[in-house]
Amino acid sequence: NAGVMQNxxxxxxxxxQEARLRCSPMKGHSHVYWYRxxxxxxxxxxxYLQKENIIDESGMPKERFxxxxxxxxxxxxxxxxxxxxxxxxxxxxxSPLVSxxxxxxxxxxxxxxxxxxxxxx
Amino acid sequence: DxxxxxxxxxxxxxxxxxxxxxxxxxxSMFDYFxxxxxxxxxxxxxxxxxxxxxDKNEDGRFTVFLxxxxxxxxxHIVPSQPGDSAVYFCAASMKGxxxxxVFGKGTKLTVNP
Numbered sequence: 001n002a003g004v005m006q007n008x009x010x011x012x013x014x015x016x017q018e019a020r021l022r023c024s025p026m027k028g029h030s031h032v033y034w035y036r037x038x039x040x041x042x043x044x045x046x047x048y049l050q051k052e053n054i055i056d057e058s059g060m061p062k063e064r065f066x067x068x069x070x071x072x073x074x075x076x077x078x079x080x081x082x083x084x085x086x087x088x089x090x091x092x093x094x095s096p097l098v099s100x101x102x103x104x105x106x107x108x109x110x111x112x113x114x115x116x117x118x119x120x121x
Numbered sequence: 122d123x124x125x126x127x128x129x130x131x132x133x134x135x136x137x138x139x140x141x142x143x144x145x146x147x148x149s150m151f152d153y154f155x156x157x158x159x160x161x162x163x164x165x166x167x168x169x170x171x172x173x174x175x176d177k178n179e180d181g182r183f184t185v186f187l188x189x190x191x192x193x194x195x196x197h198i199v200p201s202q203p204g205d206s207a208v209y210f211c212a213a214s215m216k217g218x219x220x221x222x223v224f225g226k227g228t229k230l231t232v233n234p
Contacts, residue, residue: 044224109155109170112157112165
């Protein structure tokens with residue numbers, strides 16, 4: 001049972017370059033989430049996507065950051081013109097769509113990938 | 122604005138004893154709570170969850186307790202094992218939202234042999 005896959009695991013970029021982070025969800029999962037973890041902090045939500053749709057991008061910085069989850073292929077988190085403050089661990093999570101009668105609506109447990117550690121020099 | 126708080130950055134317990142990790146939240150709209158365990162250089166691993174309609178959920182050595190009136194939850198690990206040493210994150214989500222998780226800053230648990 002392959003879990004959530006992320007690549008690369010480590011990425012080094014110079015200021016001003018672009019960073020592309022990839023995430024392949026678990027088989028059968030149609031929802032992808034991106035989170036960022038700064039040193040000594042918890043994970044912070046960035047964006048929630050379904051295939052070809054951005055559902056919630058309330059945690060995404062307004063500039064330089066974008067995300068997509070195409071019909072075919074992995075989800076991509078793209079950071080343009082990286083700055084030192086972008087250095088962090090970026091985690092992708094995926095979840096199935098599960099009906100939960102207790103909650104009265106769909107509820108999903110999110111399963112995380114190993115993360116991509118981005119270092120901006 | 123920290124909506125999910127884990128006020129103890131670290132906790133040290135003896136092998137075989139109980140570990141109790143605490144979490145407080147401020148947003149009364151949260152209705153689903155999860156605990157994740159994280160080792161260095163790895164992603165968080167789901168441990169256990171609880172819906173707001175319950176006050177307890179148990180899975181093997183792990184039990185989560187929810188006190189809605191106090192907006193407090195706790196994770197009990199009994200008995201603690203050295204392999205449990207990791208950072209534990211509390212997370213919450215709200216009904217009607219996009220299911221995004223709001224995380225605490227984590228508690229580093231060390232279980233000494």
